[in-house]
Amino acid sequence: MFRSKIQSYLNSLKGKTILITTHELADLDGVSSSIALNFFLKKLVNDIKTIIYFSGISKRTELFLERLKQKFPEFNPIFAESFENNSIDVFFILDTNKLSNVDEFLKLNQIQREQRHFFFIDHHFSDEMTINSKENIQGICLDEYSSTCEIIFDLFEEFKVSFIDPIRFLLIAGIITDSGYLKFANNHTIQALAKLLNDNIEYQELRLMLKTEPDISEKIAQIKGTQRAEMIKVKKWLIGVSQVSSFEASAANILIKIGFDVAMVISERKDEYRISVRAKKRVCRKTGLHLGKLLEEISRDYNANGGGHDGAASINIAKEEGTLKDVILDKIKENLSK
Ligand SMILES: [Mn+2]
Known part of the structure; x- marks a missing residue:
């Protein structure tokens, strides 16, 4: 990945207030990658204020987060219930690549859309028109990846940020669900999973944490x-x-x-x-x-x-x-x- 580009972007975040979010009805890929990115930014950028905000979370994701909390009571990522969009300098938007997909809940006016910075991280197909089309709209969009969590995994690896176990659980869950239990996986997906699964994680336990019966x-x-x-x-x-x-x-x-x-x-x-x-x-x-x-x-x-x-x-x-x-x-x- 473009390390130097990302490094200089990270440098520019010092002292800024960041909002991290994903598409509506956030799924496990969106939520997990957001929490992991928050962890990543806090490790690498000094003096940064981050807010994680979701407009809504899917039932399955909520259930997984509850189960994760039972397993790691000390791991407690905070999701903001609201935010003042005037106070945000940079919006990190994950698992989607269009501003129009988050417009409704970010509630930005025209001036904010033109003056604020937006950084997308996504794995859905995008024509080059959207990301990197303007100076204030940048990002990483890699549609050969089966999940956004894999892109976040690469960032941790690239910048040598160590994973903690709850982050491993989240990333694995995001990768497994978005790849349709590896149906859409490629070699990179499986290599990422192999590195994320350590001795503290039992795959079958994680699989059970993901299990839901459709209503x-x-x-x-x-x-x-x-x-x-x-x-x-x-x-x-x-x-x-x-x-x-x-x-x-x-x-x-x-x-x-x-x-x-x-x-x-x-x-x-x-x-x-x-x-x-x-x-x-x-x-x-x-x-x-x-x-x-x-x-x-x-x-x-x-x-x-x-x-x-x-x-x-x-x-x-x-x-x-x-x-x-x-x-x-x-x-x-x-x-x-x-
Ligand atoms: Mn996704």
Whole structure:
């Protein structure tokens, strides 16, 4: 990683007030990488004030944090309930790469957007337009990584900051969940895990700490999403299209599990449609399909907000713009028929 660039950025943080945050409904990758980054900055930068703020935390993440607290009662990262955005010099935004994804809760006005510094650390696909496009918007965006936690792991290694056990637990949890229990992992992911797992950590214990049973509404969405699935065949590939009222990502994952090569699930919310798409890794490899890029392109054309990875992506669009169902489906078909 660009050590000298990061070193000079770190030097510039001396005496500053930093806010560390992630996307809405923070997941384990977002929360773990934020806590670990906070630890990292405190070790390396003198006289720095940091605030960790999440607009909301997913249930699974909350559960993991509770279990972590039972295991390490002395480890107690503090999350701010609110913050005064005028007092923040630099915003570290993790596990997402667009200001528009955090706009709603950062509540920045135009002047603040232009004058404050933003540093993104993320592993989702980004066109170069967003990060490093302006002097005050910088960051590290590496979409070959399966989690933001892996990027943070590299920072610790690069700057020789030693891990403490609760940070190891958090980073492993973020890596495991974001890589889909290593389904989307690469060699680096596994090497990072191997270095993080020390004698104090039992992998099976950690696996149990991550275990949650989906609640009944999620199970209903998974079942209804499956019952309603329409099957479309393009060459030798099967696309499943369905709709649910919530948990569209979870329903799309189930469609892939039962055998569809590509899945798209639409959920109609109060003011918007949310669409989750998934594709098997093999399909992406063989056809060059990249769902994140595809949805990002569509976002630009249709004033929507979308993006993600090659095999997993999502898009939200205001209701008056339409569902985008056919637009997305046509693009996917086009890719699969190549
Ligand atoms: Mn992530």
